[in-house]
Amino acid sequence: MPRIPTSALRKACAIDALLPRLLAPCRDLRAAQNELRWLREHVDKVAEARRAHGDTVSKSAFLRDLVKQRASGKPLQYLLGTEFFGDLEIRCRPGVLIPRQDTATAVQRLVRLVRKAQNLSSELRVLDLCTGTGCIPLLFHHELYAARADIELRALGIDISDKALRLADHNHDRLRRDKTWADKGSMRYMQADVLANPFADAIANRGRVAVSTALRHARLPHIWDILISNPPYISPAGYWKTTTRSVRGFEPKLALVPPLKTGNSDAEHGDRFYLPILNIAIEVEAKIVLLEVADLDQALRVARAAQALRLFDGIEIWREQPDEPDSPSPETAGFRVLGQGNARSVVCWRGTGAAWLGKSERACAYEDVALPDASLGARFQVAPVSGLHQSEMLHPYWVKHLNEQQKAVKHNVWRDLETTAVRPDVPEERPVNRLTTEERKERIIQEYLNGSTLRTITDAWGITPCTLYRYLDRSSVQTRGYPKRLTKEQQKLLVQYYKDGWKMKAIADVFKIHPSTVHMYLDRCSVPRRPGRGKRFVLNEEQHRQLVQYYKDGWTMEAIADTLGICKSTGYKYLDRPLGSLTESKNPLHEKRSRTRRRSASETVEVKHK
Structure with a gap:
């Protein structure tokens, strides 16, 4: 990074004493002046708000602290707490990616095209993957209802980060209080992992929930009209070459760089999210897909991956300013590139999505595929379908070719495909369950x-x-693992073992059941529990003094718990209680402890939790 000229530092110091410290992150005097002005306005706003609550704050000290943090490289958006995304002011917090205006430009152009469509359905469903602050669904909601009040918008934002989802909910609630249009339609946010395999078990997914599984568990629709995503797309090498020190030091790397996978090249690491997102677009039958990318090279790789699916009717690449006149070479590698600047988005559409985007002619995004011959049906199992029209059984690509063929050829193709259960290279738009x-x-x-x-x-x-x-x-099928029911004789034997002093784990191992199932059978047989493990167990004053004395004598907590018949966590909770306080509350475990309570050294025990 080049050094700042001494003349610039002198000029900045002559204007304001705090201005030279802002030259390091801004690298420009005019930008530093703007940031200092915004920081002063923020300090005045915070001081006024605190004064309304009876609190005072030193403006000069507060401003110097903000300038110091900004000089260390902390993003201005984290200091001010907000960032404009289109016409909306979005809350920003450390740990969540700051919204960029390039994303807002692409979303605004998409909404302007969609809201002009005459054949738009009465309910429009928008799915945003890797939502972050929730800015994309909120901006889509704002731009749509600015021109179309007759559409019922249903938006859903999905992210893997708990911190991001809490911030997205906060932004939504904040706009609902400040904006009247925010009450229209429905919007919610949900946690899921785009990279999780929906067909793998919880161990393989490391406890993460796939998008399709989360939609099903939340009883949300499995069909969405528009899919938008700004996923992590920076490669590990590009993270150190293209990002600034402020981004690397303060913004979450999880939202910038995809997780590493063994055996992938640097470019493949950066593109890791796009193929799973395209597969999700197939599952939800998205008519329009908008994906943000880093540059033209990555845009071409993503466009080729979408083209290889042979599902979309058209694919375009949008630059940073897609509404500006096209560059001198409007097509690159067979894909149309719109606007000026760096390539920032890849747009795919199919079906009615072409009309929504104002595409008059259907430009197929995949190469011509030869029609199947008559021997195709014999290679697959016959699956006769009744009650369905022929056009509902075929992919739109086949319908387009059939309309261009002669009637005789069309009849033969219909007959061949009616006996075909699987159509090669043509994914089904909506799977039909034909099983009874x-x-x-x-x-x-x-x-x-x-x-x-x-x-x-x-x-x-x-x-x-x-x-x-x-x-x-x-079906009288023996289940694997623990049986669910015990006979009467087994129940009597279980109760006898418990009364003889057997541990729960030993009883569960004998009968091959879960320890919680042992508790269930004991409750059914009305067997009084042994003290020591239940939540309702309470130590009396004498037992409390014994516990404290044992601990002072150097006993381990495990030995104390076994002696008094309690668990170790209960022992630690009683050590936090002052001696003689059990008469105040019969159950100290359910009483909220005050962290500011001072205890006498002779009556308390200081416990250090490592």
């Missing part, structure tokens, strides 16, 4: 007998574990 209820149960039971895990079966068939166990019980 009994066939469905037989398939589920067979998968269980073949060794499929419980999570895999429930996610694949969209049922709950209780439903799966009900199918297995009705």
Whole structure:
């Protein structure tokens, strides 16, 4: 980084004593003056708000502290707490990516095109992946209702970060209080992982929930009209070459660089999110897909990946200023590039999405595919379909070719494809379940007998574990693992073991059941519990003094817990209680402790938790 000229420092010092410290992050005197003015306005606003609550603050000290943080490289948006995204002022907090105006420009252009469509459905569903601050759904909501009040918008933002989702909810609630249009439509945010495999179990996904699984569990629609995403797209090498020190030091790397995967090249690391997002677009049957990218090279890679799916009718690349006249070379590698500046977005559409974007002619985004011959149907199982029109059985690409063929050829192709259960290279837009209820149960039971895990079966068939166990019980299939029921003799033996002093773990191992199931049978048999493990157990004053004395004598907490019949966490909680305080509350575990309470050294024990 070049050094700041001495003349610039002298000129800045002559204007304001705080201005030279802002030259390092701003690198420009005019930009430093603007930031200093914004910081002063922020200090005045905060001081006025605190004064209204009876608090005072030193403006000069507060301003110097903000300038010091900004000089260290902390983003101005984190200091001010907000950033403009289009016409909206979005809250920003450390740990969540700051919204960029390039993203707002692409979203505004998309909304302007969509809201002009005459054939727009009465309910428009927008899905935003990697939502961050929730700025994209909020801006889409604002721009749409600025011109179309007759549309019911249903927006959903998905992110893996808890901190980002809390900030997105805060931005939504804040705009609902300040803006009248924010009450229209519906908007919510949900946690899910774009990279999680929807067909893998919880161990393989490391506890993360896939997008399709989260939609199903939340009982949300599985069909969405528009999919927008600004995913992490910076490669590991580009992270150190293209980002500034302020970005690397303060903004979350999780939102900038995809997780590393062994065996991938640097470019493949940066593109890791795009193929899963395109697969999600296929699952939700998105008509329009808008993906933000870093540069033209990455835009071409993403466009080729979308083209290889042979699903979209058209693909375009939008630059930073897509509304400006096109560059001298409007097409690059077969894809149309709109606007001026750096390439920032890839737009894909299919079906009615072409009309929504104002595309008069349907430009297929994939190469011509030869029609299948008559021998195609014999290579697959015959699956006759009744009650469906022929146009509902075919992909729109086949319909387009059929309309251009002669009637005789068209009839032969219809006959061949009616006997075809699987169409090669043409994904189904909406899978149709043609199995009866009994066939469905037989398939589920067979998968269980073949060794499929419980999570895999429930996610694949969209049922709950209780439903799966009900199918297995009705079919007299022995479940794997612990049995669910004990006979009367086994229950009597379980109670006897418990009365003889057996531990819960030992009883559970003998009968091959879970320890919680042991508690269930004890409750059914009305067996009084042994003291020591229940939440309702309370030490009396004498036992409390014994616990404190044992601890002073050097006993381990495990030995104290076994002696008094309590768990270790209960022992630590009683050590935090002053001696003689048990008469105030019968259950000190349910009483909220005050952190500011001072205890006498002779009556308390200082416990250091490591």
